[in-house]
Amino acid sequence: MKRWIGLLLVLLCLAGGMAVFPAFAAEWTPVDSFLIGVVNHMTGPLALTGELRKRGHELAAEEVNSSGGVAGLPIKLVYEDDQGTNPGAVAGTRKLLAQQPVVAFIIERSTMVNAVHPIIQQEKVPTLFGATAWSISSELKNPWFFRMRVDDRATAAIMAKFLVEELKKTKVAALYAADVFGEGGNKETAAYLKEKYNLTPVNSQKYTSGTKDYTAQLLAIKSSGADAIYAWGTNSEDNAIILRQFKQLGLNMDFIGSAAYASAISLDLAGDNANGIYSVYDFAFEDTRPQLQAWIKAYRAKYKEDPDFWNLYTYDIVKLVADAAKRAGIVRKEGDRFVQMPLPEARAALAKALRETKGFAGAQGDYSADEYQNMIHNLAVVKIDNRKAKMVKVIKLK
Amino acid sequence: MAEIIQLTVSGVAMGVIYALAALSIALIYTAGGVVNFCQGGLVMLGGYFAFTVLTAWRLPYPLALVVMMAIMGGIGLVFQRLVYYPLRYAHRLMFIIAGIGMSVFLENIVQIVWGPAPLVVRPMLTMSTLNIGGVFLEPQAVAIVVVTGAILLFEHYFLRHTMVGKMTQAVAQDKDAASLMGINVGRMIAITFLNSTILAGIAGVLIAPVFYVSVGIGSILLKAFSACVVGGFGNASGTILGGLIVGLTEAFGARYFSPQYRDAWSFVLLIVFLLFRPQGIFRERISEKA
Numbered sequence: 001m002k003r004w005i006g007l008l009l010v011l012l013c014l015a016g017g018m019a020v021f022p023a024f025a026a027e028w029t030p031v032d033s034f035l036i037g038v039v040n041h042m043t044g045p046l047a048l049t050g051e052l053r054k055r056g057h058e059l060a061a062e063e064v065n066s067s068g069g070v071a072g073l074p075i076k077l078v079y080e081d082d083q084g085t086n087p088g089a090v091a092g093t094r095k096l097l098a099q100q101p102v103v104a105f106i107i108e109r110s111t112m113v114n115a116v117h118p119i120i121q122q123e124k125v126p127t128l129f130g131a132t133a134w135s136i137s138s139e140l141k142n143p144w145f146f147r148m149r150v151d152d153r154a155t156a157a158i159m160a161k162f163l164v165e166e167l168k169k170t171k172v173a174a175l176y177a178a179d180v181f182g183e184g185g186n187k188e189t190a191a192y193l194k195e196k197y198n199l200t201p202v203n204s205q206k207y208t209s210g211t212k213d214y215t216a217q218l219l220a221i222k223s224s225g226a227d228a229i230y231a232w233g234t235n236s237e238d239n240a241i242i243l244r245q246f247k248q249l250g251l252n253m254d255f256i257g258s259a260a261y262a263s264a265i266s267l268d269l270a271g272d273n274a275n276g277i278y279s280v281y282d283f284a285f286e287d288t289r290p291q292l293q294a295w296i297k298a299y300r301a302k303y304k305e306d307p308d309f310w311n312l313y314t315y316d317i318v319k320l321v322a323d324a325a326k327r328a329g330i331v332r333k334e335g336d337r338f339v340q341m342p343l344p345e346a347r348a349a350l351a352k353a354l355r356e357t358k359g360f361a362g363a364q365g366d367y368s369a370d371e372y373q374n375m376i377h378n379l380a381v382v383k384i385d386n387r388k389a390k391m392v393k394v395i396k397l398k
Numbered sequence: 399m400a401e402i403i404q405l406t407v408s409g410v411a412m413g414v415i416y417a418l419a420a421l422s423i424a425l426i427y428t429a430g431g432v433v434n435f436c437q438g439g440l441v442m443l444g445g446y447f448a449f450t451v452l453t454a455w456r457l458p459y460p461l462a463l464v465v466m467m468a469i470m471g472g473i474g475l476v477f478q479r480l481v482y483y484p485l486r487y488a489h490r491l492m493f494i495i496a497g498i499g500m501s502v503f504l505e506n507i508v509q510i511v512w513g514p515a516p517l518v519v520r521p522m523l524t525m526s527t528l529n530i531g532g533v534f535l536e537p538q539a540v541a542i543v544v545v546t547g548a549i550l551l552f553e554h555y556f557l558r559h560t561m562v563g564k565m566t567q568a569v570a571q572d573k574d575a576a577s578l579m580g581i582n583v584g585r586m587i588a589i590t591f592l593n594s595t596i597l598a599g600i601a602g603v604l605i606a607p608v609f610y611v612s613v614g615i616g617s618i619l620l621k622a623f624s625a626c627v628v629g630g631f632g633n634a635s636g637t638i639l640g641g642l643i644v645g646l647t648e649a650f651g652a653r654y655f656s657p658q659y660r661d662a663w664s665f666v667l668l669i670v671f672l673l674f675r676p677q678g679i680f681r682e683r684i685s686e687k688a
Contacts, residue, residue, distance in 0.1 A: 020629070043509070044613075045613055045614055048513075048514040050514075076552065124521065206657065206658045207657060207660070208658055208659070208660065210614055210661075212412075212608070212614075213412060213649075215405065215408040215652075215659045216405070216652035217652070219404060220653060237612060240516075247527075248534050250529065250534055265515065265516070269516055269518060271518070
């Protein structure tokens with residue numbers, strides 16, 4: 001009997017505590033920094049792009065903090081390693097969100113965004129990424145996702161349009177990586193070619209990322225009679241080997257690749273083999289936009305080398321989060337300390353502010369949320385000349 | 399026809415690399431009775447050292463190869479003493495686990511030392527691609543075939559016609575009997591590891607200009623393992639033939655069946671041989687291993 005009374009008392013205390021706790025949890029909590037969580041490739045085969053992305057984050061955080069942070073509160077980036085794999089991304093995301101009260105979350109790669117989608121839906125944390133697969137918008141429809149690069153559907157349209165209307169090519173071949181990005185990009189490009197120009201690729205070849213030899217694919221394209229290739233791939237080593245073998249096997253045709261083909265890493269590896277190819281890229285060095293030029297200058301000063309797209313959108317992500325957090329009023333000063341909204345409310349407020357973003361002047365362009373929560377709407381077509389990406393045209397989509 | 403020749407050239411170039419890596423695996427297997435799952439990591443390390451000696455130190459290729467062999471040989475001796483020797487009486491699984499662990503260690507240490515960016519290594523031959531009747535020959539591919547062929551001939555001579563080579567073969571066949579004959583078994587195993595690591599390093603030097611130097615080079619281990627199984631574990635000639643078969647199967651399989659699953663072809667071969675001819679094309683020269 002005494003045991004049952006004791007148990008009942010414990011249960012009552014617990015219930016009382018749970019009733020009281022939400023009241024405490026609803027209080028604004030003291031903080032010493034505005035936390036942004038980042039799951040990034042810190043080790044593994046993608047460590048290089050992870051390092052480049054991190055540079056963008058860090059440069060932006062420095063600039064934001066030196067100009068007052070979020071209402072005076074400095075930004076702090078908290079990292080977890082995804083090891084370049086989906087399981088790593090899921091584990092890193094779970095760990096970070098369980099252990100750190102981050103208000104915003106950053107992750108990369110279309111395949112990883114897909115992998116963490118259920119977690120983000122459950123945790124309800126605004127998640128910003130550069131992943132471009134259109135399926136993220138069309139199929140996942142996660143209200144907490146905010147895309148910071150132009151999606152593949154729009155990129156594919158630019159690619160297809162450039163091939164047909166500028167380069168006057170009609171016998172087009174496809175070469176793409178067998179992952180979410182490559183498959184999605186190819187599907188969108190082929191769909192646009194069919195819909196707008198009634199064209200079907202004369203040959204379509206895919207490869208597994210990390211393959212070291214593309215002779216089979218390139219020979220198939222060569223024998224198909226194609227006069228141009230469009231290519232979708234993110235791995236710089238793959239891209240460089242493809243471009244080298246493209247030249248070595250004597251494929252005498254135009255080549256337009258996704259953004260990674262014009263990245264600094266790909267151009268370093270491919271060397272002169274990249275000369276003459278086109279790429280749909282996030283920016284052009286010759287673009288006179290003041291924010292872009294300021295970013296290029298700051299990056300060169302800090303890292304002593306040219307930036308590329310890996311650090312462009314990651315720079316803008318941190319800047320935009322800081323701006324949205326200020327607009328949302330997530331942080332305020334009480335006396336000599338900073339307090340922040342309760343975490344669920346802070347995340348919801350940040351997400352609302354991101355959705356309401358109109359004309360935020362980032363380095364890449366003006367950020368405005370559309371109905372898919374895609375934030376940026378301009379791209380550049382570049383041509384590689386003497387191992388450098390030269391602007392052909394800058395395209396504003398909206 | 400030109401396409402078939404092109405694919406054959408591509409398949410042979412990759413095949414001899416697999417053969418070289420496979421031979422390095424087979425040497426350790428025959429001497430120590432264990433498969434070294436760190437061999438891919440050693441090939442990768444060879445690539446990184448190739449960058450240092452060829453690009454950073456700017457040594458001419460012949461001298462660079464000699465320096466590479468010395469460096470990798472030293473690493474092989476250290477590896478044997480630190481990883482194999484303490485586990486020589488333990489269950490074989492222990493060494494496999496240690497090899498995998500060492501491989502993970504190497505993958506991360508190279509990124510700390512050399513950085514995460516893929517590295518470019520200058521090719522052995524700097525001439526432009528040769529076009530012979532519509533068949534394009536990459537000069538580095540030609541160099542790979544020639545150098546690998548020379549190395550394999552040397553290995554054949556070393557193992558069959560030198561006293562040290564014969565002693566390592568004797569140890570591989572029966573350690574106890576070799577010991578009773580007065581052969582220093584520990585020293586012969588160390589020499590085998592040295593030999594194997596040098597081969598892995600040379601494989602890394604040869605493929606570095608083609609694949610770029612990164613942690614991904616180590617994935618060659620699985621293809622080399624397939625080559626060992628196909629050719630016959632423990633048989634040097636078999637591993638060479640196995641490597642060529644794997645390379646050619648990949649090239650033609652990717653072109654005429656499925657380009658996306660190029661890398662899968664080596665595993666298809668592995669499974670087929672394990673099911674129908676597990677001893678490989680050339681079975682081991684000894685009928686029973688203790």
